[in-house]
Amino acid sequence: xxxxxxxxxxxxxALKGVNLALVVAAVVGFSTWATAANDADxxxxxxxxxxxxxxxxxxxxxxxxxxxxxxxxxxxxxxxVTIADGYxxxxxxxxxxxxxxxxxxxxxxxxxxxxxxxxxDVDTVSGATFTSTGMINAVKKAIAAEEKGQ
Amino acid sequence: MMAxxxxxxxxxxxxxxxxxCPKAQRRKARLRxxxxxxxxxxxxxxxxxxxxxxxxLSGVKxxxxxxxxxxxxxxxxxxxxxxxxxxxTVALGRFFCGYACAFGLLGDVVYGVSSKLRSLLRxxxxxxxxxxxxxxxxxxxAILTAICVLCFFGAYDAAASxxxxxxxxxxxxxxxxGVRSAAFILLGIVVCAMxxxxxxxxxxxxxxxxxxxxxxxxxxxxxxxxxxNCPRSCGQCRKRCPVSIWPERGRFGAxxxxxxxxxxxxxxxDNIGVVRIEQRPARRKPRLLLTxxxxxxxxxxxxxxxxxxxxxxxxxxxxxxxELLPFGLPWMLS
Numbered sequence: 001x002x003x004x005x006x007x008x009x010x011x012x013x014a015l016k017g018v019n020l021a022l023v024v025a026a027v028v029g030f031s032t033w034a035t036a037a038n039d040a041d042x043x044x045x046x047x048x049x050x051x052x053x054x055x056x057x058x059x060x061x062x063x064x065x066x067x068x069x070x071x072x073x074x075x076x077x078x079x080x081v082t083i084a085d086g087y088x089x090x091x092x093x094x095x096x097x098x099x100x101x102x103x104x105x106x107x108x109x110x111x112x113x114x115x116x117x118x119x120x121d122v123d124t125v126s127g128a129t130f131t132s133t134g135m136i137n138a139v140k141k142a143i144a145a146e147e148k149g150q
Numbered sequence: 151m152m153a154x155x156x157x158x159x160x161x162x163x164x165x166x167x168x169x170x171c172p173k174a175q176r177r178k179a180r181l182r183x184x185x186x187x188x189x190x191x192x193x194x195x196x197x198x199x200x201x202x203x204x205x206x207l208s209g210v211k212x213x214x215x216x217x218x219x220x221x222x223x224x225x226x227x228x229x230x231x232x233x234x235x236x237x238x239t240v241a242l243g244r245f246f247c248g249y250a251c252a253f254g255l256l257g258d259v260v261y262g263v264s265s266k267l268r269s270l271l272r273x274x275x276x277x278x279x280x281x282x283x284x285x286x287x288x289x290x291x292a293i294l295t296a297i298c299v300l301c302f303f304g305a306y307d308a309a310a311s312x313x314x315x316x317x318x319x320x321x322x323x324x325x326x327x328g329v330r331s332a333a334f335i336l337l338g339i340v341v342c343a344m345x346x347x348x349x350x351x352x353x354x355x356x357x358x359x360x361x362x363x364x365x366x367x368x369x370x371x372x373x374x375x376x377x378x379n380c381p382r383s384c385g386q387c388r389k390r391c392p393v394s395i396w397p398e399r400g401r402f403g404a405x406x407x408x409x410x411x412x413x414x415x416x417x418x419x420d421n422i423g424v425v426r427i428e429q430r431p432a433r434r435k436p437r438l439l440l441t442x443x444x445x446x447x448x449x450x451x452x453x454x455x456x457x458x459x460x461x462x463x464x465x466x467x468x469x470x471x472x473e474l475l476p477f478g479l480p481w482m483l484s
Contacts, residue, residue: 008400016366016405020240027213027223034222 046116058086058118062149067094068141072134074098079111079138083146088118091139103131110135173418181415187445188249188410191452192258195250198456198465200322203251203358204315205464206232210294210361211301218302225481230462238455239362243371245451247352247359248409253318257344257351264345276346283394286354287406294357314340348392352408363405372399373407373414373442375422387413387422397422411443 060083069078075097082090091111096104106128113122120139124132195202209232216223223229235246247254268275278286300306317333320326326334344350352359375387375397387397390412395403397413414422424442440447456465461479463470471479 010369010400012400012402012404013366013369016364019364020236020366027217030217031223034216034220037220038222 049116053085053087058083058088060086060088060143060146062146064146066142066145068138068143068145069095070134070137070141072097072099072138073103073128073130074100077131077134077138079135079142081139081142081146088115091115093135099131099134103128107132107135114139177416177418181412184411184415184443184448187448189258191249191448192255194452195456196252196255198467199250199459200252201319202231202235202246202459202464203253203356204319206235207297207315207358209233210357211297211306214298214301215304215306218304227463230481231459231464234458234462234464235358235362236365238458239365239367241368241371242451242454243367243373243409244359244362244407245371245409245455247362249448249452250455251352251358252322253315253356254349254352254408256318256341257349260341260344261348261350265348278347278394280394283353287393289354290356290360290363293355294360297357312336349408353393353406359408365405367399367404369399370425370440371409371442372404373397373409373411373422373424374399374426375413375417376426379419379421381419384418386416386418390416411441414441414443 063083063085065080065082067078067080069076071077076095077093077097077099078095080090080092080094081088082092091114093111106125110122110125110132114120114136120136120143122136124136205228209226209228209230212226212228213223213232238246265275297306312330312332314333314337317326317329317337320329340351340355343355347353377398388394391397391407392410392412393406393408395401395406397407398404414420420441423440425440459465460468461471463472463482472482
């Protein structure tokens with residue numbers, strides 16, 4: 001019987017193929033769920049930090065908007081830091097000189113990291129050291145300006 | 151490879167005549183040449199990538215551990231290596247096991263030397279009856295499961311320092327610091343066991359072997375015989391097989407095949423291969439197109455596996471893709 005022949009010859013392969021597909025699907029599915037769960041946890045942690053911030057004044061003495069510049073990979077990088085209620089509220093790029101798109105993209109998480117850590121002492125991005133160092137140093141300069149009360 | 155029978159009996163003159171006939175001599179020479187080619191490829195992989203099996207096993211442990219710890223599974227270099235070896239097994243069969251695994255090389259060397267000694271000293275080989283072989287072949291699945299369960303519950307670290315692979319890897323790396331003596335004792339036991347039967351570790355104890363045996367191998371890479379042509383009560387293929395299976399890709403036990411080619415090279419009617427075309431009219435014997443054991447196949451498979459290992463950054467002494475390629479590989483960007 002043709003069907004029996006096909007089942008004999010390829011049944012083994014099909015069974016193992018389905019098994020592999022199921023295992024891979026399970027791992028990928030689990031990983032997607034776990035990433036989402038981690039993100040949700042991070043959000044909650046942020047909310048808790050925001051609530052804490054609303055409760056008391058932060059470590060930075062002078063509120064206001066400050067700018068700082070430092071040398072990046074392709075020229076000077078200028079960053080703007082907004083201090084509100086003693087906390088770092090916002091970190092933005094003002095000018096990025098001649099930085100390449102690809103490297104800027106790799107560093108786009110740095111402003112958020114600085115706000116989260118409430119300090120410019122965050123890790124540089126490997127593979128984009130100069131760009132990220134430029135951004136971080138520009139933020140440090142801005143904070144130094146804040147300390148001087150300018 | 152068959153060990154020569156040592157005790158002289160009435161049958162041995164007939165067997166001796168069979169062994170001396172020109173076709174048998176040619177087969178013996180082909181088997182020996184294939185063994186030399188295989189040793190060459192094994193040494194090449196030992197030099198360029200001795201840590202393949204332990205890296206892939208680390209990938210398995212990482213996945214199990216992260217799932218147990220409810221953390222996402224990221225594409226670490228170990229996971230990439232595991233994917234490369236799984237892909238290679240699906241496409242090329244268990245070529246990795248037979249030609250690229252450093253532990254497999256250790257086993258082959260240990261077995262080769264000890265069986266030469268054994269035939270010189272006329273010590274008979276320990277018999278392994280078929281049910282025992284079947285049973286022992288299941289042990290590696292238990293070992294794989296145990297490792298995954300331990301990692302899942304985050305309890306592996308205590309066991310990890312005793313693993314024989316850690317001991318072996320530290321010997322290759324040249325520094326045995328931080329490896330407990332229990333690991334070396336276990337390694338010693340495993341090496342002694344390797345002397346008892348060809349590929350003892352691979353077929354009975356290797357967790358990666360268990361994983362690979364469960365993978366679907368594409369038909370053009372799995373050895374198969376046309377049993378319609380087999381002479382009655384021959385069974386040469388199964389007798390020569392180090393893992394004692396019939397070369398039939400439809401059987402569930404076909405996963406045990408480590409792609410050594412002893413069956414195909416030893417078949418008296420050249421009936422075993424990977425790709426076959428049917429002749430018309432159907433009465434004529436189908437012509438074997440690709441045996442899957444020739445030098446060409448071995449070299450192509452070796453190059454493909456080397457390429458896969460290079461792409462995931464697992465080769466030593468060779469510039470990495472990041473250095474050679476003008477573009478970045480998507481799985482290598484952090």
